[in-house]
Amino acid sequence: MEELHLDFADLKELYRCYMPAMKNGALFVRTARPYKMGHSLALRVTLPDALDALPVSGKVVWITPQNAHSAQPAGIGVVFIDDKYQLQDKIEKLLSGMLESHESTYSL
Template sequence: MSEAVKQAGSARAGMLSLAIKERAALYMAYMPFLKNGGLFIPSARAYQLGDQVYMLITLMEDSAKIPVSGRVAWVTPAGSQGNRQQGVGVQFDDNESATMLRQKIEGILGNALKSTKPTHTL
């Protein structure tokens, strides 16, 4: 895991925390192809598609932790082809908090959203 992305778990299996410090790391984690958007979160925990999870997201230099809920829409298991990082892609729920987070992410990424560079998921 890079210095730019740090993941920490909690006692609850459904709680994930992600701090993204660099724009490139945000690009790698963001999943714009999901309805409502989503993020890939490195995790060694076992999740199933459809699992409800709660996240605390910290973006760039902003110290505020943004609470958002979602469902697991992508699972990259350990030992995946192409040395892809183990973790889960979480589709944001359709609510105000998720909409604000998606807009903030897309504002930070700007034209990078049109890039064809590979990400953690595609």
């Protein structure tokens, strides 16, 4: 399974990439590489101020192609499938004050 590394230096970028509407949690991954819906991936995610990356497996559920009509960057949304390190909970705790914001994200 292909592995992608995501290193979030700050909460603002994590907020832009997090997809809270997905039941099990999901992250937007900026990439120009084309993927197909349902493609399985392994993510290694380093949260702001964390020392270690957390692994989570997932599958592609969102695609923003290059040159989309919006100003959004190209990338994919990866929903969490096997979240044994509770990445979704850790992200939502970090973003607790921001999740109700109306600031734009990469997926909406």
